Amino acid sequence: MSKLGNLGARLHRGEVGYDFVGNRKIWYGISILITITAIVGLAVRGLNMGIEFQGGAVFTTPKTSVSVSQAEEYAEEASGHDAIVQQLGNGSLRIQIAGIDTGQSDRINEALAEDLKVDAEKINAELVGPSWGEQIANKAWQGLGIFLVLVVIYLAIAFEWRMAVAAFVALIHDITITVGIYALVGFEVTPGTVIGLLTILGYSLYDTVVVFDSLKEQTKDITKQTRWTYSDIANRSINSTLVRSINTTVVALLPVAGLLFIGGGVLGAGMLNDISLSLFVGLAAGAYSSIFIATPLVADLKEREPQLKALKKRVLAKRAQSADQGETVAVDGPDEPLADEPEDAAPAGVGPRNQPASRTRGRGRPSGKRR
């Protein structure tokens, strides 16, 4: 654990760091691949919608001595679909089974009659409409749309439009991955799934906002120096918030994993599984996208700006020059651009270049190799 702590310290100082932004093409490629797989999966297999969305049949049995859980077993056996069993006040059972039509319902009716030892004639079978109907599911989508618009506006104001766009792309990416996994694996989509998916919205953005916050802070006065390009500093932001991102993701995933594996797996709870599965996939995707997609995308977008393009040119020219002169900067230049003078690196965004005190402090130390 202390190793992680040390890693945190070294990441903080920029002694170690992974070049997330430099290798962005790989991550974009992976994400595009995942997205295509998800879309293909969705197109080919479609989603397995639960009774709340597609309706189904409801069987009302006469008074029976069969227990609710027993009846649930029978119903799922007879139909191959999820069943919801409720006992009514008069001792009869209401059995709801998703995704069956009239033709199947007769067969299931007979199977149920046999299992429950009641007269098939006395079981009342009727189709139920989707309580969540298209109308209501549409409202959830509508809410999603409004939320996305508002959050893009908010991020554009709080940060800037490029970050808002990147966060938006990352969010869509998370949702696509989650939906794709549902399509491919064939998990049933229930209200729980949708709720899990909606939770991811806020949560995925939480991680992204933490990185952007650090990025904004560190790039505040970026044009006043010629040591780092925007991408370098973006990469540094990811690395310096990496421990935080890992910790927040682990801590968020632990209770979800508890629900998924212990609650769902061992104790066999259906709805818990639905929610925690979509959360688990979504949270993992959210952590991935905030590190590998959102921030590199911001760097990409930012470096299209003329002033930052010019900065990049200047920085690269300076590095080339230093390389000619054989200075140490060049050695860790492109790969570890931030390794030297890490003390300066941290406040780079807050204008250390024109802070005499800070400079003095930097100079007083022989290039950070004091230890």
Added chain:
Amino acid sequence: MAAPKKGRSSSAQSKPWRSLALILIAIVALTGGMFASGHTTPRLGIDLAGGTSITLGAVPEDGNESAINPTNMNTAVDIMERRVNGLGVSEAEVQTQGDRNIIVNIPKGTNSQQAREQVGTTAKLYFRPVLATEPSGGNAAPTPSPSASSSAPSGDKDKATGSQSPAASDSASQSATPSATATTQGRAVTDALKADATPSPSGSTSPSASPSGSATGDDSELQAKYAALDCSKESVRATTGEGAKPTDSTVGCGEIQGVWYKYLLGPAAVDGTEVDNAQAVYDTQSGAGWKVQMDFTNAGAKKFADITGRLAQNQSPQNQFGIVLDGEVVSSPYVNQSISGGNAEISGSFTQEEAQGLANMLSYGALPLTFREESVTTVTAALGGDQLQAGLIAGAIGLALVVIYLLVYYRGLSFIAILSLLVSAALTYVLMSLLGPAIGFALNLPAVCGAIVAIGITADSFIVYFERVRDEIREGRSLRPAVERAWPRARRTILVSDFVSFLAAAVLFIVTVGKVQGFAFTLGLTTLLDVVVVFLFTKPLLTIMARRKFFASGHPWSGLDPKRLGARPPLRRTRRPAAPVEPKEA
């Protein structure tokens, strides 16, 4: 620019006990309130606790059989869902069954009587001009009714109206102010329509309208019906308005001050669907109690202005206006000038519940079909207690895992995090318990999962702050300044991220219905609590702890050991408090 921030943070630093005291008082007060109210557990949703299941059947109307179609049924489901979920957190389920039935599942603990009235009531509202009116079943028409006079015992009357729509207003409490004009009731005000019952004493024979008279009685059959109508009989009242088309004249009953009046009503001038929005408000100015304010749509406002303008020119009682809800005349104010502006109000000694129920029905619209209650039965939980138990066990294990992770990673610091989590959990539990009776909040399984997931989300805020503190220590600061300097930046990050979460919750709450809305409510609640706990508990506690030797000296088990964190040895200790620390706070 650093100065004000510094001032703020140092003032916060000097009063950490105050924040702690504040949040502890809040917890104690809320917990006390919880025990005092007797609701010590959150109300459970129908999937966990079961409840009442109502089957409503669509009633075919003569000559309009095709009205019972999937489109209308779905519209009805949508409206019922909105009505029964009123505030959106009671987690009731509405679904169609078969071709013409709708099942409404209401969680245990909801006022199911009220819910039944809410979902099934058709709430067809019309504003019809009054052509004629007179007390019914009283001395105007000698029928063997026992409750004809104004002295009718109110208990009797309550019984009569109890099973009808909540809008059946109880106007008995209105003081009788004998009116010089011979109107039965009603008094118009300039810009708003009032219907306070101010009738003349009902014993008088003053209601001058006669069935014939100047009423535009072109329909002798209707006249006969009007003459024969006896509104004092409940069985008669129940069927009076039935089958009346909005475009036809009809008859209706209405109760003013415990006396039933019968009305001959013209074609509907304004339709209930032309009410844009309605809300229940308490009239503090005139002390008339609860009333319902309505805003009309543009078309409705115009029609309303027209009809009031026309009615104002008539003689009593034909300058009155029947507000007819489901065939019953809720009130009949009279009009003395055209009312434009598109809003009006109905008052009539409503109780709060009645006013809100009526407003609810008016704003969410009229059901496209008429429904009859086919059966009411209790149902057991759809998922059952074992699911809840599994969820709670899983939640406990998840929480334990988080605690272990925090302990191992943050060591001493984790105690602050764990205490904060406990405070957060306590506040969540207490608020959920209190919100059950307050706004009908019902905890269902998704909400339980949401609450468990919130553990991780709440812990995130601490991690953001702790990591900031550790970053400061790594830069060579001692703990106390590190804690204060890390706060403004951590605070910004926490607020921005929580705002995004809250935005998601708020949008979902406003736009959606049913389970999603209940979930959005839970999400918003936990996000708000996260902010409260971080600001009022975690930060002050850390400030206090930073003064303790265990933490301040960077004990290896404190989680803030500078050596372990890889802090660089402090340079120029003497200069450190000077300039260089300042710019970072920007």
